[in-house]
Amino acid sequence: MQAQVARAVAESYVAQVNAERLSVGTALAAGAPTEDVPELATQAALLRLPESVDPSGPSDDPLKAISYFAPSMGIFFVLSPSASEPAATSRSRKRARWRRCASPWR
Numbered sequence: 001m002q003a004q005v006a007r008a009v010a011e012s013y014v015a016q017v018n019a020e021r022l023s024v025g026t027a028l029a030a031g032a033p034t035e036d037v038p039e040l041a042t043q044a045a046l047l048r049l050p051e052s053v054d055p056s057g058p059s060d061d062p063l064k065a066i067s068y069f070a071p072s073m074g075i076f077f078v079l080s081p082s083a084s085e086p087a088a089t090s091r092s093r094k095r096a097r098w099r100r101c102a103s104p105w106r
Helices: 002-029 034-046 065-105
Strands: none
Touching: 002 034
16 A cells, blocks of 8 residues: 555656646747746746645544444444354254254154
8 A cells, every 4th residue: 555655646746747847848839938948837836736646644633433333333244144154053063963863763
């Protein structure tokens, strides 16, 4: 997961640089004088892409107890059938053993 986050940050940075290069190139292709390239680059550097990775820390909102309820119930309902299965299998094996033992007297 750390690699994915690092890749997303790097891709966001590269996208921003490419957007700046594209905006300067578009301005030059539209007829802007080449003497204005430093000024155009400065203006392009101030712009931000509408969607980007925000390099901020963890949220300041602490989790509440209710935030743990849904995941814990999901885990409970997934694991509870698998926990009762060995006991049910053991009971059915004991019953089958008693049936086999009692069959000669039937």
